[in-house]
Amino acid sequence: MGGRIQSVTTTFAIILVLLGTACDAQLSSTFYDTTCPNALSTIRTTIRTAVSKERRMAASLVRLHFHDCFVQGCDASILLDDSPPTIVSEKGALPNNNSVRGFEVIDQAKAAVEKVCPGVVSCADIVAVAARDASFAVGGPSWVVKLGRRDSTTASITLANSDLPLASDDLNTLISRFSNKGFSAKEMVTLSGAHTIGQARCVTFRNRIYGNTSDIDAGFTSTRQRGCPSLINNDNNKKLSPLDLVTPNSFDNNYFKNLIQKKGLLQSDQVLFSGGSTDSFVSEYSKNPTTFKSDFAAAMIKMGDISPLTGSAGIIRKICSAIN
Ligand code: HEM
Missing domain, CATH: 1.10.420.10 (Peroxidase, domain 2)
Incomplete structure (x- = not known):
């Protein structure tokens, strides 16, 4: 009996590992190489310009990626504005309200990318690339960003309030x-x-x-x-x-x-x-x-790998603050 439970548990564990690998496997640094070869350079130009205008923007963009990924995964849910009755924006959650910034820079990058390849690059990927470019622009490390995330059609103010850390946390x-x-x-x-x-x-x-x-x-x-x-x-x-x-x-x-x-x-x-x-x-x-x-x-x-929407899940938003 104990042996059977153990083998069922092991099988489950293997399936979970395989599923996890399958999801991760869909993110790839070369995802836009054929569909939008200029995506990364276009985003980089926007981020460099924004950070050279205001150094703090680098910090705000690194944080934006964090606050996106910790709430239902890296799916750009944080960018959605209120749209009653379906969307209650995460922007109103306690850790975000009057605090999270950089939305207009992401919007600029998205607009620039839409010009060169409309409907191809997700807002979630733009946020991930922006965080990397922002870090590098102020002397931080660079890294290879895995791509292929898609955008959510939902947001969760409830998860934003429960999952993000607070300054008062022990x-x-x-x-x-x-x-x-x-x-x-x-x-x-x-x-x-x-x-x-x-x-x-x-x-x-x-x-x-x-x-x-x-x-x-x-x-x-x-x-x-x-x-x-x-x-x-x-x-x-x-x-x-x-x-x-x-x-x-x-x-x-x-x-x-x-x-x-x-x-x-x-x-x-x-x-x-x-x-x-x-x-x-x-x-x-x-x-x-x-x-x-x-x-x-x-x-x-690793943060960029948190529960991405891939394949046919989610959408590619036309503008980052609303669903199509
Ligand atoms: C460990 C738990 C964390 C807590 C409790 C926390 C909390 C905070 C708070 C309260 C602020 C100030 C926000 C404001 O006054 O408007 C802040 C700013 C910031 N946080 Fe965190 N944070 C944490 C982890 C992180 C992580 C993991 C990152 C990114 C990897 C991050 C990146 C930033 C940045 C860059 C700023 C400055 C943002 C700006 O100037 O716009 N934080 N954080």
Whole structure:
């Protein structure tokens, strides 16, 4: 009896592995080589222009890919606007609202690609390529993006609220949120290294700098308090501070050095180096920028593989914010 259950379980496991491989196999770096050979260079031009106008856009585009992939997979669901009664936009979810950016840059890239090959390249692939090009544009790693994702016809504000991490998360919550998407604790730390670029609003770290400040560097606390008043109102909530105070526009390993000096901006940053199981990863990356960058590239490729729609699933949207 026990043997039979075991063999059924094994068969199931094999089928799951095969299915997983089959889905992955459909993403390929050469997917548009014949159908739209200029897709990648067209996207790159748009992203380079956008980042040279505003360096922060690189950070926003890296984050956009993350917030897309963690919510029902890398399917561009995050780009859909409200369209009652079917679509309730993920843009209104707590981790995204007044926070996620870069939509207009993706729209520009999509418009440019549609001009050269209409109806061929998905918005989900454009988001994935944009994240890679954005990273590279500010000194981060580049990587080979697998392509062939298709776009969803649905969005889920419910999953956006439940699956994306929050600045107030403790270490165990972060580890389990990432493990739910197939990432190890180390990969969670690696990916958090994206906070070496970009900005955060006062509302996301006010509690940390005015609460129990025992795990924060004192000088750092007072600097951060100047940029984020304790008085809670809309204007103050929106005030921006760089996640990495030292080199906010360069993709380097300073984020990890900051954590060791108790200069993490978000609670979710500092918990990665607070006497817990992930301290050793932070130490390693603080000493070795090359390892960080290559691990980051590998983890981003893995992120891009989360539940893509492939084959005849989903659609190729004509514009990224609405279904055709
Ligand atoms: C580990 C859990 C994470 C938490 C709790 C978290 C939370 C946050 C928060 C609260 C902000 C500031 C948003 C705002 O104030 O509007 C932020 C910004 C950012 N996050 Fe994360 N994040 C996490 C992981 C990641 C990952 C995995 C990536 C990408 C691989 C990423 C990339 C970014 C970037 C680049 C910014 C700056 C965006 C900009 O300036 O527009 N984060 N994150």
